[in-house]
Amino acid sequence: MALLVDKLRPRSLDALTYHKDLSDRLASLAASADFPHLLFYGPSGAGKKTRILATLRALYGGGVEKIKIDARIFTTSSNRKLEFNIVSSVYHLEITPSDVGNYDRVVIQELLKEVAQTQQVDLSAKQRFKVVVINEADGLSRDAQAALRRTMEKYSANVRLILVANSTAGIIAPIRSRTLLVRVSAPTQPEICDVLAKAAKKESWKAIPALNERIARESGRNLRKALLMFEAVYAQNPEPSEKTPIPPPDWELLIEQIARDIVRERTPAMILATRAKLYDLLTHCIPATMVLKTLCFKLVALPEIDDSLKPEVVRWASFYEHRIRLGSKVIFHLEAFVAKFMRIFEGYLVGMDF
Amino acid sequence: MANFFDNKARAAAAASSSKSKPSELAGPTPALLPWVEKYRPRSLEEVKSQDHAIDILRRMVNASNLPNLLCYGPPGTGKTSTILALCRELFGPELMKHRVLELNASDERGLSVVRERVKQFAGQHLVNPSQQYREKYPCPPFKVVLLDEADQLTSDAQSALRRTMEIHARTTRFALCCNYVSRILDPIASRCSKYRFRALEGGQAAARIEEILTAENVKYQQGVIERALQVSDGDLRKAITILQSAARLVGVGNLESNSRAPKNARSVTEDSDEEMEDHDQTGLSSGSISISDIDELAGTFPPESTDKLLSVLKKGNTSNYNRIAAEITDITASGYAANELLSSLYSKIVFDDLVETKKKYKLTQIFSEFDKRLVDGVDEELVMLDMSCQIAGILAA
Numbered sequence: 112m113a114l115l116v117d118k119l120r121p122r123s124l125d126a127l128t129y130h131k132d133l134s135d136r137l138a139s140l141a142a143s144a145d146f147p148h149l150l151f152y153g154p155s156g157a158g159k160k161t162r163i164l165a166t167l168r169a170l171y172g173g174g175v176e177k178i179k180i181d182a183r184i185f186t187t188s189s190n191r192k193l194e195f196n197i198v199s200s201v202y203h204l205e206i207t208p209s210d211v212g213n214y215d216r217v218v219i220q221e222l223l224k225e226v227a228q229t230q231q232v233d234l235s236a237k238q239r240f241k242v243v244v245i246n247e248a249d250g251l252s253r254d255a256q257a258a259l260r261r262t263m264e265k266y267s268a269n270v271r272l273i274l275v276a277n278s279t280a281g282i283i284a285p286i287r288s289r290t291l292l293v294r295v296s297a298p299t300q301p302e303i304c305d306v307l308a309k310a311a312k313k314e315s316w317k318a319i320p321a322l323n324e325r326i327a328r329e330s331g332r333n334l335r336k337a338l339l340m341f342e343a344v345y346a347q348n349p350e351p352s353e354k355t356p357i358p359p360p361d362w363e364l365l366i367e368q369i370a371r372d373i374v375r376e377r378t379p380a381m382i383l384a385t386r387a388k389l390y391d392l393l394t395h396c397i398p399a400t401m402v403l404k405t406l407c408f409k410l411v412a413l414p415e416i417d418d419s420l421k422p423e424v425v426r427w428a429s430f431y432e433h434r435i436r437l438g439s440k441v442i443f444h445l446e447a448f449v450a451k452f453m454r455i456f457e458g459y460l461v462g463m464d465f
Numbered sequence: 466m467a468n469f470f471d472n473k474a475r476a477a478a479a480a481s482s483s484k485s486k487p488s489e490l491a492g493p494t495p496a497l498l499p500w501v502e503k504y505r506p507r508s509l510e511e512v513k514s515q516d517h518a519i520d521i522l523r524r525m526v527n528a529s530n531l532p533n534l535l536c537y538g539p540p541g542t543g544k545t546s547t548i549l550a551l552c553r554e555l556f557g558p559e560l561m562k563h564r565v566l567e568l569n570a571s572d573e574r575g576l577s578v579v580r581e582r583v584k585q586f587a588g589q590h591l592v593n594p595s596q597q598y599r600e601k602y603p604c605p606p607f608k609v610v611l612l613d614e615a616d617q618l619t620s621d622a623q624s625a626l627r628r629t630m631e632i633h634a635r636t637t638r639f640a641l642c643c644n645y646v647s648r649i650l651d652p653i654a655s656r657c658s659k660y661r662f663r664a665l666e667g668g669q670a671a672a673r674i675e676e677i678l679t680a681e682n683v684k685y686q687q688g689v690i691e692r693a694l695q696v697s698d699g700d701l702r703k704a705i706t707i708l709q710s711a712a713r714l715v716g717v718g719n720l721e722s723n724s725r726a727p728k729n730a731r732s733v734t735e736d737s738d739e740e741m742e743d744h745d746q747t748g749l750s751s752g753s754i755s756i757s758d759i760d761e762l763a764g765t766f767p768p769e770s771t772d773k774l775l776s777v778l779k780k781g782n783t784s785n786y787n788r789i790a791a792e793i794t795d796i797t798a799s800g801y802a803a804n805e806l807l808s809s810l811y812s813k814i815v816f817d818d819l820v821e822t823k824k825k826y827k828l829t830q831i832f833s834e835f836d837k838r839l840v841d842g843v844d845e846e847l848v849m850l851d852m853s854c855q856i857a858g859i860l861a862a
Contacts, residue, residue, distance in 0.1 A: 136714055147713060153800035257617060261569050264499065279764050279802040280839050285540070288703040291710045292764045297798035332798045400844050407847065411786070421786040422854035429851035433838045
């Protein structure tokens with residue numbers, strides 16, 4: 112049985128429930144002969160991918176949904192073999208070049224040129240061009256983005272690019288100026304409640320508006336997360352009520368526990384105890400940035416932390432997050448943050464300047 | 466051969482031939498061409514705002530001689546366009562294919578390329594044009610290698626160029642375009658005559674954009690051109706691309722609502738051109754570009770939101786944390802990029818007379834630090850929150 116998120120994903124532009132004017136714009140773009148390169152950006156769980164798939168459907172019809180997965184092998188200039196997965200239909204390709212790390216330029220150059228130089232052979236196809244969807248475009252290296260620049264102009268007869276990114280910060284200006292920017296903002300809480308109510312109706316579950324509201328608030332305006340939480344609640348309790356607790360993910364629980372521990376006891380022994388937990392999180396593939404960010408927000412939310420201390424906590428979290436990006440061993444920086452926090456909190460309690 | 470030196474006659478002949486050119490160049494699908502390509506200057510005269518450089522280049526065309534060139538300046542000021550126009554005037558459309566090699570960052574451009582492709586091209590024999598053709602264009606006896614985005618060349622590749630430039634000096638000229646002249650090796654720079662391209666002046670850029678918009682029959686509200694130039698920082702290419710995207714969005718909606726046949730719709734817009742002023746208030750659906758469209762397409766952070774955030778920040782960060790955090794959460798959820806927030810805050814604060822100069826010094830330090838962090842790819846939400854808290858701390862101090 113498919114998850115709610117996949118099962119209820121809207122297939123066409125008409126079926127999208129929020130950002131109506133954006134859907135209208137996409138529909139009219141798809142209907143016109145002149146479809147530009149697009150850059151979708153917005154926070155995760157806002158519905159970027161759903162909108163892209165719906166736009167593709169509007170462009171080509173149902174054929175885009177028949178997808179297959181190929182593994183292609185690319186050879187770098189130093190004769191290293193790269194295996195790379197491509198999701199494709201007859202009309203479009205979907206790639207995640209940041210999978211291959213530093214070698215993304217090779218993939219971009221070879222694959223795009225190959226696609227761009229072959230024309231659409233299917234005469235019944237609605238469009239003369241193929242679409243290449245590039246996921247995590249903000250993770251592309253500068254080289255790969257520079258390689259895109261000219262390709263986008265030169266081969267625009269045969270290929271259109273749709274870039275997906277969380278933010279435009281990682282995209283170089285020349286690419287930004289060659290694409291049509293589409294901002295997909297996160298749904299508001301009432302909009303999430305609306306979606307949840309519809310989902311409940313479809314599954315013929317009992318609708319509880321108060322619970323929906325709580326889920327919407329807890330999800331941080333992330334629709335995917337909201338739907339997953341919604342499903343989890345109903346899976347655990349066959350008869351949920353307004354007060355049913357929403358089970359948070361276990362890694363969040365662990366981080367919350369760390370936060371409470373380091374506020375309670377500020378000793379070297381506690382740093383050692385925290386190290387085990389941090390390692391536990393890292394080995395479960397929780398990204399270090401996520402750990403640090405969540406830890407920071409959990410700390411700030413604790414009642415023991417005074418308002419005047421909060422900017423300081425955020426400041427150091429941001430500082431060590433930067434270090435995580437630059438450094439190679441993440442655990443150092445996580446621990447450094449824990450130690451730093453203990454230091455400034457202790458200093459605050461004693462009334463010392465830190 | 467007698468009229469080889471007769472530049473006037475040749476210019477006239479070239480002009481008459483270039484008149485027929487746009488129709489054939491535009492090809493079967495003119496609408497699909499980006500405006501930037503469609504309205505790229507075809508002759509030196511059409512290049513705006515760079516009088517000094519154009520003057521010298523014009524004299525070189527007349528003398529049919531060329532040194533190695535190095536054009537530098539901010540993006541979108543017409544460096545590549547100038548060189549291409551120059552080549553077109555020198556060689557004409559036919560010969561240009563054989564005589565000009567264009568290399569830019571999308572091509573593989575390591576050491577090996579400079580060694581092989583450039584050397585091979587430079588070593589080729591010249592194809593002599595027919596007598597007839599020579600009457601129209603000067604066709605001087607050398608080839609041009611255009612290295613676009615030359616500051617992206619590795620320093621190895623640049624050193625490989627040094628000797629190549631001299632050995633082939635008899636038959637080949639190099640034209641380099643770059644944004645930062647400091648990234649070009651000194652030995653290369655000293656072999657070229659340098660031209661600085663200034664950022665376009667508002668008046669001329671606006672006139673050019675107006676020309677294009679009129680040619681495309683696009684309606685726009687007052688102030689749109691100014692806004693487009695403002696968000697693009699004097700980069701004419703960016704401004705034009707933004708306007709084209711905007712025209713697509715509103716124009717396309719127009720086609721659908723008016724009629725199925727695009728030709729009809731186009732004539733409709735033409736007719737209503739005079740009533741543009743009346744249309745202004747009806748907003749987006751009427752099919753004219755509005756200022757908010759430009760903001761949305763450029764991805765800039767809206768000024769109203771900046772003001773709102775700033776008013777929160779001015780209250781300081783000691784007891785105000787929750788309100789700042791709420792603002793930032795909201796901004797993150799709306800999907801605005803941190804670098805846009807940074808630059809709009811920067812331009813607001815630095816030009817705010819109410820902020821003391823001493824504070825501004827400290828603030829610029831913060832801005833530079835956070836810009837660096839963003840380039841390093843840190844988490845945006847955390848960085849925005851930290852930045853806002855620190856700014857608030859300084860503003861309220």
